[in-house]
Amino acid sequence: MRTFTLGLMFLLTFPAAAAPPAGEMALIERGRYLLEIGGCHDCHTPGYTMQGGNAPKDAWLTGDRLGWQGAWGTTYAPNLRLRLNDMDLSTWVAFARTMKSRPPMPYWALNRMSETDLSAIWHVVKWLGKAGDPAPAALPAGAAAAGPVVRFPEPPPSAKTSRPD
Template sequence: MNKLVIALAVLLGASAAVATLAAASRNDLVQRGRYVVMIGGCNDCHTPGFALAAGKVPESQWLTGDELGWSGAWGTTYAPNLRLRFATMDLAAFKGYAHAFTARPPMPYWAVNAMSDADLEALYAFVQSLGPAGKEAPAALPPGVAPPGPVVQFPAPPPALAAH
């Protein structure tokens, strides 16, 4: 066999091995992102019916936002469709957004702000792997505007906490 044919065979074999490693690495990243979603409780608000179904909602429905409102002194908040939101950002834009964004209650945005780049990369990979689905959640409502559908109602804070 001539040396060129052997060299090409070695290169093709190495290329296939690199592709296999890249696919395995990508799968590991997606699975880690799935884990981040689960331990972060993202589905509790961003997946319709997730908490009521004890997490037994098909993954195809995960993170599509919800029409259940979260109402309190701030108005009413709706959990957005993360699959549509992530589809509008590349990884760098998402990481910048995640480290800096703030949100209305009950979103624990400070937990997302504190995520490591590795966790954010995994989260992004997982959500991207799900692909866009669903529709946009309703827009937030200001205080004093009655929500049209079901809500979780938060009472006013006690006077001692309201003063802070």
């Protein structure tokens, strides 16, 4: 009986330790699926691609120090767990709908997601909680990166046309 009482006291004291309600868990599972098939982990989870998609959950979406370098300069995948955990759902949806980002982030895909899908992504990131450190700041073209980078070649002239919306 003492063990039961202590367990109950723990759950009442620390409700975050309990599983989320079924409806929220469904959103979290949908968000996990979207992050996986959307390629979000490829850049925003350190080592994810090199580990064949088997990065530990505590590293998910914590940003990366690997730079992406091209004619635009050098960008770093930000720590989404820090960024999204500082936003409420409506702020996140507005941000996702209007953000414009430097390559290689396919911001147009995020801009076009349904509100339901954006909500699912927000819920999984909230469920994961804050973790990690901010990613390095983007660098302008010509600035030397301190760490490793993936270099993109200059696109051929035929590929420099604007994308239709």
